[in-house]
Amino acid sequence: MIKIELLERSYPFQSIRWMIEGKIMDTNKGMKAVQLWKDEDLLAWHIKWRDALAEHTGIMTNRMIQTITGEKVLSTDLGFITVHDVVEEAFPIFDHPKQIGQFLGKYLACTATEEDDREVPIIPDLERDFDIRFFEDLSQWDILQKLNLEAKKRVTKVRELLKNHSQIVYHNIVPPIESLIQARSIHHQLFWETSEKKPISCYEALRNVLHEWHTEGHGAKIKEVLDGIDETFPLSEERGTALLANCLYPWELRSFVANALDNDGTGTMEQHFQSFAQEWDISRQLVKDVAGWLVNSREGVVQG
Amino acid sequence: MNNEGSTSLSFPMKEGIWLDRGKKLDELLTLSLEPVIDVDEKEDEVTVKGVLQLFGEYRPLEKEESTGNQASSLVDQSAFRSVEEVSLSEEGIGEIRHEFPIEVTIPRERVARLEDISVEINEFDYVMPEKGFLEITADLSISGVRAEEPVSTSDDAEESTEKELAREDRSFTFEQVRKVDEKEPDQLFGVSESSEGSEEEDSSEEEESQENELTFQEPVTEIKREPSWLDEKELVGTIDVEEEEDHAPKVSFRSVLDEEETIEVREEPEASHDNDYQKEVVKAPRRFPKNETRKLEDEEKSTESNVKDEEEREHENALYLTKMMANEAEAYSKLRMCIVQDGESLDMIADRYKLQVSHLMRTNRLDEEQVSEGQILYIPSRQSSSTS
Numbered sequence: 241m242i243k244i245e246l247l248e249r250s251y252p253f254q255s256i257r258w259m260i261e262g263k264i265m266d267t268n269k270g271m272k273a274v275q276l277w278k279d280e281d282l283l284a285w286h287i288k289w290r291d292a293l294a295e296h297t298g299i300m301t302n303r304m305i306q307t308i309t310g311e312k313v314l315s316t317d318l319g320f321i322t323v324h325d326v327v328e329e330a331f332p333i334f335d336h337p338k339q340i341g342q343f344l345g346k347y348l349a350c351t352a353t354e355e356d357d358r359e360v361p362i363i364p365d366l367e368r369d370f371d372i373r374f375f376e377d378l379s380q381w382d383i384l385q386k387l388n389l390e391a392k393k394r395v396t397k398v399r400e401l402l403k404n405h406s407q408i409v410y411h412n413i414v415p416p417i418e419s420l421i422q423a424r425s426i427h428h429q430l431f432w433e434t435s436e437k438k439p440i441s442c443y444e445a446l447r448n449v450l451h452e453w454h455t456e457g458h459g460a461k462i463k464e465v466l467d468g469i470d471e472t473f474p475l476s477e478e479r480g481t482a483l484l485a486n487c488l489y490p491w492e493l494r495s496f497v498a499n500a501l502d503n504d505g506t507g508t509m510e511q512h513f514q515s516f517a518q519e520w521d522i523s524r525q526l527v528k529d530v531a532g533w534l535v536n537s538r539e540g541v542v543q544g
Numbered sequence: 545m546n547n548e549g550s551t552s553l554s555f556p557m558k559e560g561i562w563l564d565r566g567k568k569l570d571e572l573l574t575l576s577l578e579p580v581i582d583v584d585e586k587e588d589e590v591t592v593k594g595v596l597q598l599f600g601e602y603r604p605l606e607k608e609e610s611t612g613n614q615a616s617s618l619v620d621q622s623a624f625r626s627v628e629e630v631s632l633s634e635e636g637i638g639e640i641r642h643e644f645p646i647e648v649t650i651p652r653e654r655v656a657r658l659e660d661i662s663v664e665i666n667e668f669d670y671v672m673p674e675k676g677f678l679e680i681t682a683d684l685s686i687s688g689v690r691a692e693e694p695v696s697t698s699d700d701a702e703e704s705t706e707k708e709l710a711r712e713d714r715s716f717t718f719e720q721v722r723k724v725d726e727k728e729p730d731q732l733f734g735v736s737e738s739s740e741g742s743e744e745e746d747s748s749e750e751e752e753s754q755e756n757e758l759t760f761q762e763p764v765t766e767i768k769r770e771p772s773w774l775d776e777k778e779l780v781g782t783i784d785v786e787e788e789e790d791h792a793p794k795v796s797f798r799s800v801l802d803e804e805e806t807i808e809v810r811e812e813p814e815a816s817h818d819n820d821y822q823k824e825v826v827k828a829p830r831r832f833p834k835n836e837t838r839k840l841e842d843e844e845k846s847t848e849s850n851v852k853d854e855e856e857r858e859h860e861n862a863l864y865l866t867k868m869m870a871n872e873a874e875a876y877s878k879l880r881m882c883i884v885q886d887g888e889s890l891d892m893i894a895d896r897y898k899l900q901v902s903h904l905m906r907t908n909r910l911d912e913e914q915v916s917e918g919q920i921l922y923i924p925s926r927q928s929s930s931t932s
Contacts, residue, residue: 379641386630394624401621488622517627524626531619 242274242321250307250314251323264326271326273302275436278319282438287312289352289415290434297346300431302326327424327431334453337461340423341468343430344449348442348473351412360413362402362443362482363489366395370490370497380513387520391490398485405478413439417449420456443479447486450530454522462529470537480534487527492519552687553648554666560679561598561642573637575600575670577682579663581646590655592648592663592686600640600678604632640678650689660688884919897923 241262248256253267265272277283290303302324304312314321333340372388375381415435424431446469453462469475475483496516500509507515581594632638646663655661666683673679884893890913894901901913907922915921 383627383631387627390625390630397622397624484618484622488624521626524624527622527624528619531622535618 242276242316242318246314246316247274247321247323250309251305252308271328272305273324273326275322275324276319277313277322277436280320283313283320283322285352285439286415286434286436289350289439292352293347293350293432293434296350297343297432299343299346300426300429301434302432325431327426327433329425330421331423331425331430333420333423334456334458334461337458337464338468339430341465341470342472343432343468344446344465345469345472347417347432348412348414348446348469350414360411360441362405362411362441362485363398364441366398366489370493372497374497374501375509375513378509378513380510380517383517384513387493387517391493394488394490398489401481401485401488405481411479411482412442414442414445416440417445420449420452441486443482443486444491446483447491447526450487450526451519451522454526454529455519459525459529462526463533466530466533466537475534475537477538480530480537484527484530484534487523487530490520490523492516492523495519552685553650553689554683554685556681556683557596557644558679558681559644560677561640562677571603572670572672572678573601573603575640575680577665577668577680579646579665579684581663583658583661585652585658588652590650590652590658590661592650592661593646594663595643595645596665596682596684598640598642598644598680602638602640604628604638646684648686650686654690655688656690657688662687884915884917884921886917888915888917889913890915893921893923899923 244256244258244265247253247265251267251272253269253272255268256265258264259266259271262276263274265274287304290301293299293301294303304322305324306312307314312322314323370388370391372384375384378384416437416439418435418437422433422435424433450462450465453459453465466475473479493516496512496519500512576597576599578597578599579594580597581592584591584593628638650661664685664687666685668680668682670678670680890901890904890910893915894904897904904910904921904923905913
C-alpha cells in the first residue's frame, strides 16, 4: 500500500488524504492521481510520450508531477510511483468535432522516440481465427455462427484492402484511447488524460475513438472529426486505407470472445452477445462513413 | 387420472413485439407459439415453469443500399452485412425468435398427479398493425388442476367456504418479477382481493385500468400488454376456470390459499433471440383506494340483481400494470401485495417484509403512516437478475 507519509515527504503537497485509497488523493493543490508502475520501460516511454504530446499539441495532459527533488518518478519497494493532476470537468467534445479531430490527428502523429515509428502490423494477428466453440450453448448460437462466417469475410476484405500495402507497415504507436471521457476541461481548455496502458497502433486507437463517437450517438459528426484529423494527420492513400482496414476488422467479435472467456461476471452471455451485436452494426456504419469520407476526400483531391 | 373436479386454468395473453434493429416485415411466412415447461413439486406447491417459444419466419422489406449515392469500389469493397442481414437465410428469410417466460405456482392439493399438468395454447393469432411490429394474442390453459370444491349454493357450503375464505384472506400476496428501471422502480402489477362482505362495485376507473398497456421497448422489441383482471375464483379453483376472463393475467399466476400461501403472478425477464428490450407501461397505473373491491364482469352479470341481498363473498383480483422501464443495469423487481389486517400498522408490515416504513410509504404513495384494515399495500423487493 502506498503510504501518505511517503507522498507528503516526496511531493510539494500538504494536507494529503486519500479520496480513493492508493489512487486519488486530495491535497492543498487540488486532487492528484497516484499511479503505480511495475514496468519501468513502459513508464519511461510514457514519460517521454506525454512530454512530447504536450510539446507537439500544446494541449495539457497528465504529465508526471515532479518530486521535491525534481524527479518524475518515485522509486519504492512497491514499484515506481508517479503523481498526476486530476481534472474533474469533462470537455464537451461532441460540440467541437473538428477541433477534437485536429487534436486527435496530432495525438496520432506524436512520437516519443525514434523507435515509435516502427514496423508494426496494422492489425495484429490478422490471420487468427475466432474460436467460438465455447458459445455452443448460447441461444443465439446459430446467428453467432453466421456472424463468424461474415467476420471471416471481413478479414478477407481487410486483407484485400491491404494487399497493395505491406501487411507490416511503418507507422506510429500511441497510448490507447480507451474512452472519450479522457477529454477533460480546465478553464475551457482541453486537458487530455492519457492512458497508462501499453501503446497500440495509431490506427487501432483512432478506430476505437471513432467507434465510440458512433456509440455515443454522434455518428452524424464523424465526417467533421475526420476532416479535423485530416488537417493534422493527413489520411492520404495509405493512412486512409489503414484506418478503413482497422474499422473493417471485426474487433468486436474478437473482444466478445475474449471477454466471454475471461468471464468477468459483468453480465450473462446473452447480454454480452447483445452488446457484440450492437457493436457489429455500429462498426458497419462506421465503415460506411469512413469509406464514404475517403471516397469524397480522394475525389476532391483528383478534382482539385 | 382422477378427473373429478379437474379443470383447467385459462388466461389470454397479448404481446406486441417490435422487431430488432429496424427489421421491416414484408411478409410473415410462418409463426408458431409453443409452450416448453417443466413441472416441479416443492413441498406444498407445484410450479409450472418454462417459456412460450415464439418462432416465425418472415421476408424482410428490401432495403435501399446505402451505396446508392456514392457507389464506389472502396465503399463496396469494405461493405459487410448487418446482424439482421446475416441472420437471414440463404433465401433471404428472416427468423423471429422470442421467449415469453411463464411461471405458475399451484397449491399441491389442487394437483392430483403431476403428469396431468400440461400447458396448451388453445388459440393463437397475430396482427401486424404496422411494419416491424407484431401483435400476438393467444389463449393459454393449464390443465390437470383440480377444482378444490364445486361451486355450491347450499348454506353449508357457503358457511364452509366463508370460513375458509376468511382464513385465506389473511394472507393474500401477489408477486411479479419484472425488469424495472433502476431509476423508476415502480410497481408493476396489482392484485386486489376483497375479503368477506365485499361491496359490489364497478367503476369506470377499473375499466380504464383494463386498458392499461405495458410496453417493453428498446430500439428493438416492444411488448404491449393489456391490464389483466383475474377472478379470484379462478385463482382458488372453485369455479369453472374454463370460463375465460378477457383480462386474465397474460403470463402466469400463482394461487395459494392458506395463510402461508400466495397468489402470484410472475413474469420473468423475457429473453429474446432477436431482441433485447426495455419495458415500459404506456399508461399510468390505476391504484386502489382503501377497501376498494371489484366485481368481475361475469359475476356482475350473474349477480347483478341480488348482490345486495346476499352475503355472498366476492373475491376479486385486479391486475394492472404500471410503468416500468429497463436500462443497461436492469434488475428484476418482485412485487407483492398484502391486505392490511385488523390491528396491523405500517410498522408491523414493514417489519414483516424487512422494509423501511418510508419505502413502503413511497411505494404505496402514502401521505401518512396510517393504514386501515382491508387496505391494499404493495410490498416491493428487488432481486438480482441472476436469481430471477
